[in-house]
Structure formats: structure tokens, C-alpha cells
Amino acid sequence: MIIQLEKGLSEGNKQSIIDKVEALKYKTTEVKTQKGEYIIGIGKKDFDIREIGHMKGISDIHIVSDANMLVSRKWKVKPTVIDLGDGVTIEEGGMALMAGPCSIEGEEQIEKTIAHLKENNIKIMRGGVYKPRSSPYSFRGLGNDGLKTWYKLAREAGIKIITEVMQVSQIEEMYDYVDIYQVGARNTQNFNLLDELGKVDKPVLIKRGISGTIEELLGSAEYVFSAGNENLMLCERGIRTYERASRNTMDINAIAILKEKSHLPVIADPSHGIGIRDHVEPVALACVMAGADGVIYETHEVPEEAWSDGQQTLSFRESEKLIKKLRKTFELRESF
Amino acid sequence: MIIQLEKGLSEGNKQSIIDKVEALKYKTTEVKTQKGEYIIGIGKKDFDIREIGHMKGISDIHIVSDANMLVSRKWKVKPTVIDLGDGVTIEEGGMALMAGPCSIEGEEQIEKTIAHLKENNIKIMRGGVYKPRSSPYSFRGLGNDGLKTWYKLAREAGIKIITEVMQVSQIEEMYDYVDIYQVGARNTQNFNLLDELGKVDKPVLIKRGISGTIEELLGSAEYVFSAGNENLMLCERGIRTYERASRNTMDINAIAILKEKSHLPVIADPSHGIGIRDHVEPVALACVMAGADGVIYETHEVPEEAWSDGQQTLSFRESEKLIKKLRKTFELRESF
């Protein structure tokens, strides 16, 4: 069960509620986020919700049977809105666009990308400064110095930053320069990282694991939420299957299923989802039609010269065309 | 290489071409379809296309390196159109709709489905009379008698029939009552069945294997084409992956990739692709946006009472809503 507490509730009243829940043989967990305070109760016994519901200090109570409770759609009535400030939001039922290169390469590249985004009225720029690479000898990103340069240029332009955080110690290091922390597909079940991101007051986007299940992705989100951070997004980025004609298999089903199961915004990453530049567009449009609340994709002035992922990166011209079509597709979806 | 022969070419001239190709150490296969006559040459040596191209009787010559040649987009310039008669066509760049129950259950069910299709201006009805079932004790379909009843009612209403053929001996048996033969996902690599369907002058839709690759699906189509039947469609119906939240994983990527690799129309089957009634709609719309030339899905007056696949079958009301949205989505795609 999830009990939403009234704001400013006294410790004594809170303790009475906890006692009552534990008397039902439910194990309790206290959760305090930026947006509210909750008691999670986990147990098997059936009980009459009225036994608890009348208690002082309870703003709402829900019986949620899902293993992943706080992220479940079963209790949330108002659509989740993630506010990045300056009027930039990511929300259920919207279509947030995030674009940029795979890797941040330097000042010039950042400036050109920002110019491209501004021309097309995109507010959020993606890019990696810490790159997970399967070989230790590959380029691993410009690190926090790169991030600082990027931040300076982005702030001047009014652009928000989403970038991957790979380990706990980077959270603080990156804090001042990032608007959304991204958890990459290799870290979806890095539970310590998730726990620590739960203690931060900045939004987090969690990518689905390389062969993670939908249930596991929700579990990872539950980690962050239950550790205190409600500002969460899920990201479908394709899964590993036997098929070799594409880099990953974009799980279009997952978008529809995640939207049903969770109240968190679902972002689609068609660049990794198919991994083939020529086909990023149709897959991106399909994701919007399937219900995605946003799209994150890779673009670079000269994809052939990108330091990484060039094969799946759109040129600015392709990116511009995609943006127009994405918006029209979204409009159509809205009209349904 | 593919050599397209002029119509009415003499055997002597044809033999000269074959001799010339074999002199290049290319193994030849003669292919004669409803629409044309071809010499397929398979070999490794590079050669100057002018050595052959000037010969008498050659209408066109193409160097195609794909393993699957005749179905490759590399040689076909005009869009493939499959003509079912009475003005009903399935074509590249179009959006053919095919709907109906999983299993044909009887006269009343057929009549109701036909009425639903006619109200919504759908010309092709799907349904199974031979059902592949993993247990020998399950209902295996009404067989050819069911097909005959269906045919009678469909013809009166001007509706075309697509239904699954499971073995060679059924091809002839079903011939008079079927407009499109469907090869099911368990028979995608039933090469003898494919060979025999190549000798028939009715269209064939080949479903991708349960865990078949895109390459294998094209190989199966090459079987039918090279045995003489050009009237072919490919169908993406989801693949088997580790994910258990959906029945299959709809491979949205495959639609884009198949459209690039082959000139054959690509039909999407969202019912099997996700296997969850509530989510058939978003997946179907996504498939159109990804470039599908048609959609085949399951509908039944009372899905809860369907003899099979009820969990993924739309009610007529849901079907009607879907049709409207599919058409609007297709219009948008067309406008791009």
C-alpha cells in the first residue's frame, strides 16, 4: 500500500500511522521526496482500507499490488510533470525533444549543435562526457572539464543539459552543470548509483538495460523514487535480441506497456533503438505514435566525423526534417 | 546478376544468354513468373556488364549482390502491385487493411465480421481454417468446409479472403476459395511448401518466423519468387525475445529495414506483435508510421468468446476506431 502523508505532519502522527500499518504485519518504508512524503507498506494480508484511511495526517491511501509501487500508475492521478526551470518541462502526454551528439567533442561542436537546436526550438541537448566503452583503450569522454565548457555555452543559450553519470562520485562533481542525469543501459541495475541519485534534487532519466525487462526498468525507477527523487523518466532504447540486421531491437511494445504500468514519462531513443542512420526517422515517428512522451536522438554536424556512434547519428539537415515530422505526428496523436 | 528477358524470346536466344552467363562461371537458374522471365546468375567473378547487356532478348540486366536477389530492391524500379481483382490491390506505398477473427467459427460469425468490414470499407478478411496449435488436443480449425462457407459469404459481399495454408496438399484443396495464401510463422522455413506456392498464380503472404531473421524471411520469399510466383508480401508479426510482458516483441525496425531491402509490400501484424488487446492500437499506428504497406489484425464481435486469441482481438468498436486512426496516420505519412 502507499500512504501519502499530509504536508507538515508531526512525527508523532506519522509514527501512529506506521504503527498501525505494522500492526497489520506490513513492512514499512518511509519515503520523502521533493514533492511529498509517503509510507510504503509491503505485506500479504488483505485488510480493510478504512482501518487506516481515517487516520489523521493521511492525504491519500492506495492499495497497490505491483512490486514497483511508487512508480505504478495505480495510485497517481495527476500527470507527472518534470520541471527543468525556465519553462522547460517533460511531462506525460507531451513530446519533449532532446538532441545532440553521442560524445561532446569540444567548444566548436557544442556551439554548432546549440545553434541547430535553437533554430529548431529544441530546449534540451544530449551528449556524453563520460562514455561507457567495452574496451578500456577507447575514448572515454572529455570528463567534467568538457561538461563545464558545455554548461557555460548551454546556459548562455538557454539550453538544458542531459548527460550520463556513470558512478556515485560523479554525481556531486557534475551536479552544478547538469539538468538531467542519465543512467545508461549498462548501469540500469547499478543499484548503488540509483540509490544515490534518489538523494539528488535533479531529474533522472533511466535507460532500459541492454537486455533488461520492463519489470526491471520499473524496479530501477522504484529505487530512485523510494530513495527520494520523484523527478524521473524512463527510456526505451532497444533491447538485445538474436536479430543482427539492426544494432538493437527497438521494443515499440514497451512504450505502450510502460505508459500503462507507470505514471512516469517515457522517452524513446530511436538512435540506439535501431542504430542505422537512414532508419532513425521512421522509428522515431513510430515511437511517438506508440505514445512516447519524448524522443532523444543523436545529431552531429558531420556524422561521418563524429567521435562515436556516427553510423546512427543524423546530420543537422536530417535532424531538422525529423523535428518537423515529429511535431506533426504528435499533433495527430493529440487529435485522437 | 538478374537478367530480365524480353517477352516471347525464342528458346535459342535464351540459351545463348545462358551459355554466355555460364561462360563467366556463373551458375544459372531460369525463373518464369506470372509477370516475367528471368535468368539468375550466381557467381563470384567480377565482369563487365556490357559483355552481356548488348545481347538480343535482354530487357534489363542488374548486378545484385544480395543473397536474395529477386526480392531485392536493387533491381526493381516500378513499385510492386499485387492485384486481387475487383479493384482490390496491395501495393508498395499503400495501406492495405485486412481484419477478421483468429479462427473461422461458423456462418454467423462470418456474416457479422463481413458486415463490420463492409461498414468500414475494408476489402480483405483474415481468418484461420487450419490452425497450427502446439498441442494436438487443441481445436485445429474448421478445415476446408469452413473455408467453403466463408468463401460463399465473402464473394457475395465482395470481400477477399486471406487464410493460412499449412501443407502442400492443402494448396490445391483451398485454391478455389482463397485470394491470398498465408504462410504462418511456424512454416516460414517450410521450403517444400514455399516451392509449391511458387507454382500457384495466387498471391502469398509470408509471415516472419517466430524467431526468424530478416535475412531468412527474404530467403523464404526468394523461394516462392524463384519458383514462379511474384505476387508476394512479407509480414512482420513480432519475434521471440526474453521479454515476457508481451506475447512477442514487435520488431518495428524490421519494417524499415525490409522496406529498404526488398521491393515487396510489407504488412504489419500488431495483434501477434504485442498480443495484448489494449495495446494493439498504438502498435498498429506505429507500424504505419514506420512505413508498413498494410496492417492485418484480429477482430471479433465478442473477443472474450473467440475460440482462439481472444486476449489480442479487438471488438468491432475498437476495430472501427482503429481503422479511422490508421487512415489518418497513413494520410499524414503520405503528406511527408
Add this chain to the structure above:
Amino acid sequence: MIIQLEKGLSEGNKQSIIDKVEALKYKTTEVKTQKGEYIIGIGKKDFDIREIGHMKGISDIHIVSDANMLVSRKWKVKPTVIDLGDGVTIEEGGMALMAGPCSIEGEEQIEKTIAHLKENNIKIMRGGVYKPRSSPYSFRGLGNDGLKTWYKLAREAGIKIITEVMQVSQIEEMYDYVDIYQVGARNTQNFNLLDELGKVDKPVLIKRGISGTIEELLGSAEYVFSAGNENLMLCERGIRTYERASRNTMDINAIAILKEKSHLPVIADPSHGIGIRDHVEPVALACVMAGADGVIYETHEVPEEAWSDGQQTLSFRESEKLIKKLRKTFELRESF
């Protein structure tokens, strides 16, 4: 439930049993095999086995809840023995060896292989005369003429033949020349083929589908058994996964699980299971240790020159070493 009938039971008595079972709201199927006669009852109601068990003509009755009943271990007490004649058997708890080339290539190759088998006291030779190929332009096998040549030479040498049957019409054609019909991985769910193989009085080996589940393999065996043929073997030959370092992923687990679930002999095919010549040996030995009742593998005098599957085919020298190790491994397993 499975009711085993006494031999020579009158039709009247049999009908009484059927009536009784149907009165319990169980759907019945009559099964008559080479070895016995059974009534299968499928239903959901619980019932007291004594209501039926006392009836005249019942030799045994078992409550089996598995979907695949006749192949389930739950009812069979005596180990399954498949008798190929001339003292050659394949049986639960034994270790049958079957070896030979991927494709039958001609008289000389057959003779050399037979000589190799005889030197090593192997009684069953494998080889394909009908080859399922993903491209219609590939070599598809020598066909029935090849089989006849092979048969003649094998019979003279006292060697039994296992070879793949690809379609219904081949069953009769091959009948006189084959000792075990093999159903290939692409035909595991070719239900019409399975039904017809159920009517034959020769043993059948069913390979697991390319990405078939264990449950589906048992379902396919149930088809053959319930159509009348008890002389059945299952074959684990690796499954399709995301891993590209091997041709397939040998599912060693499946051997243990199949042995638990079914009374049918389980044969391992390490050649296809890993697809890499140098590693066939360790995988083969592992399969025996995991409980396989037999091993089928590919060998050729000069693997580099084999017409197909050379990359996973052992030379005779490697084959000889393998056989010795297999036998010692089997001895050790027996000693446990």
C-alpha cells in the same frame, strides 16, 4: 488422464470406458500405437480415480496434469527402448552414437564413412539427402536416389540410417530406406508432418526448433505419439540467442530438464549446438555428463571439403578420439 487399455479389449468395453470418462466432462482422444492402446482424457474437474480405475479392460490409469501427456514421465514406469532391429537400440539411460556427414555426397564418401563407423563400432549413420537451405539456390541434397545408394551400402555393412524428412510426401518415398526419420529444427512445428509420422511404424527423432521452447518440443512429440507412433526421440541441438561467438547456444539445461519431464530418449547434437569444429568434443562430453541418452554428430573424411557444415564437422581422426572419450565419460556417469 491417461488410460492404458488391455490388449484385445472389445469395442464395447472400450466404449464403456470412453462414456464414463466423457461423463466426467473430459474430452477423450483414442490413441493406438505400435506398443499399446490408450484413452486420453482432457478436462479440468477433479475426480476420484477409483470411479474409473476398476473398469474392465483398463491395464493402468494415471492422472497427468502436463499439457503433453503421453510423452510425460509421469506415467511411464519402464524405460523407453527404441528397437532398430539387429540388436541396435536407443534407450533411456544408454548412450547411442550416430555419426556421419552433414550431406550425403556419393558412394565413395558413404563407403569411407561406413568404414570409419565400423572400425569404431558405431551402428547408426547420419546424413542428409534432403537439405533445408535458407537460399533456393543452394545445394538441396541428392534426394531419394542418394538415399537408395546409401541404403544399399549401409545394409551390406549392418549400419542403420537416420536422415531428415522434410515433407509428408517424402515419408512414403523414403520408407524402405530409412531406419529413423529425423524432423529438422525448421520443421519441429510442421504439425502436418508430425501427424503423418505418427502413422508410420519407424522411429522418429525430433530436433528442437531453432528457437523452440522445451515445452514446444514436447508438444511436437505429443503430436507424433498421439497419432500412433511411440518410437520417438528428442534432440537438443542448440538454440538461437544473441551470442554470436557460436553458431547456436547449446542448451545443456534442456538435457536435464527433458530427462525429468519426459520418458523419451534425449539425444544431443553438439555439432549444431556449438558449430565450431574445435569445440565439438568438449560440448559432446558435457552433454553425456548432463544425462544425454545419445550423441549425434557430424564427421567427414576431409571436413574442409564437405559440401556443407564443414566448419563444424570432425575429421575421422577427431571422431575416433571423441568416441573413445564419450564411452569413458558414459562409463563414469554409469558408475555414479
Add this chain to the structure above:
Amino acid sequence: MIIQLEKGLSEGNKQSIIDKVEALKYKTTEVKTQKGEYIIGIGKKDFDIREIGHMKGISDIHIVSDANMLVSRKWKVKPTVIDLGDGVTIEEGGMALMAGPCSIEGEEQIEKTIAHLKENNIKIMRGGVYKPRSSPYSFRGLGNDGLKTWYKLAREAGIKIITEVMQVSQIEEMYDYVDIYQVGARNTQNFNLLDELGKVDKPVLIKRGISGTIEELLGSAEYVFSAGNENLMLCERGIRTYERASRNTMDINAIAILKEKSHLPVIADPSHGIGIRDHVEPVALACVMAGADGVIYETHEVPEEAWSDGQQTLSFRESEKLIKKLRKTFELRESF
């Protein structure tokens, strides 16, 4: 290329070698481990090994084309031996046994397990004190306090400890109480953790990712090795596939392939590999036959009462039987 440097080489001589390699347009990485000092050169140009090989200070030079060089078998001639002290080693061609519970539960459980291990002459005990759990509400292990208790009891008994480390900060915390750090399947590509483990002078066992490829596992090992730690083992623990009859699919092929590709010892984990208690034994024996250098498995006095993974945990009686059979199987393998 890998250049092994002579011990005690002067910085000047080392620099000369680096300069020479970089003059060939090879990117260099210096690696210093407990056992030696290496220069890794990565580049594409072919070169004559004699250009460098004669230089002062080079103990050995190898051209290794694998992406993962230091862990490749291509350069290592002497078998890798990991020395845990007190005569306990894990080595190529040996059969190290490690057993114990999934989770460390308390003093009594530890004592009983130690007694069981000592009776059966097993020197290494496994157990988790930090448990990766897909739900934040599940038991996450006793933490470092549990480890300290365990360490005290194990040291008294002369037993070595292998346990999972989940994040960088735990490395130091656990350092005094652990003999082998285990990297779990969810952290196989936690590259920061791998980097830090490279700086430690204690052995590391890396589990294959839940759906990691063999190549990725080697890449993860290359991270640790190139960061300075040669005392490494690889662990095959089953992969995620579509098959639902077992928890994972034990990739028996991977054992043979890893042994070919790398000089690192390969340990098999049949408990996770199949996830079914009754079948752990046959799978474990199969792994030894396939070439594993060791086996790690779960055992508990009363598996039904284990705090986690009870369904795949052997009782001490089953464990004892398994140990005897493992040793006999290893003896047989040795005799080949």
C-alpha cells in the same frame, strides 16, 4: 601489440620503447600489474616485429590482433595461477571448488557451512553480504558487519572468502576481509568499478553479464588487467534467453570458447546457470567436462529456509555427493 618489459627497466629505456612504438602510429598504454610491466600498442599498420624486438629492456613482444589483448591466450605461454595464499590456488587446468550460501545470514549459518566445507576439503567459501536486488524493498545483505563476522570464522578455519563487491566505495571497506572480489552479473560493465578493482592487489572474479557476450566479458577483464590487476577469473553463469523452463540458459559453449580465447581461469556457476536445485548436479558435471577450471555453487544446510535463492541451493548432503562426482569427473578429464 603487447610488449612485456624487463623487470627494473629504467624510465629512459622505457620511454625509448614507447617513442619507437608511437613512431609506428601506434597508440600506447602503459600497464603495470603485480606480476609485470607492459606496453600496449594499438594501431592498424603492419610492421616488422624486428624493428622493436631487439630493443633494450624488452622481455617479450607479441602481435595480438584481438580487441582484448592482455587477457588473450595469444601471448601467454605459462598457465595463469592465482595464488590465494596458504597453498590455495586457482589455476588453468585445475578444478577449484567454491561453495556456500547465496546470502550470509549470521554466525550459525556461517559455522555450519564452514564445517561442511572442511569435511569435504573445500577451501573457498562463497556468500553475499551486499546483494543486488531488483526491488529496493528486498533484503540487501548484512553488509560489512556480516563480512567481518564471516572473516573471523573463516580465518580460524583456514577458509578463503569470495564475495560480491557492488561499488567503488566498498572496495576499501571490504579489503581486509575478502580473498576474492566478485563482480556480479549486473556490474560486468560497471567500468568504474572494474577500473578501481584493477588497482587492488587481490584477485577478482568477473561474472558474465546477464546478457553479456563472450567478447564483452573479455573486455571487462581487459579493464581490470590493464588497470593493473592480473589476478583475474572469468565466470560463466548462464545467459538470458527466451527459454522459461530454466532461470537462465547455461552457455556451455562459452566455457570452451573462453578457454580458447583467454588464458584466464574460467569458473562455472551451475546454480545460476540453471536455477533449479535438482538439476545443478548434471549441469555442474557437464561444465567440468567442457573444460571449466572451477565450479562455484550455492549450498545451505536447509535450502528451503535460505534467505535467497533457495530454489537453486543444494543441501549439504547434495553438495557432498556433487563434490565427489566433480572430483571423479575432473580426474577423467585429466586422464584424456
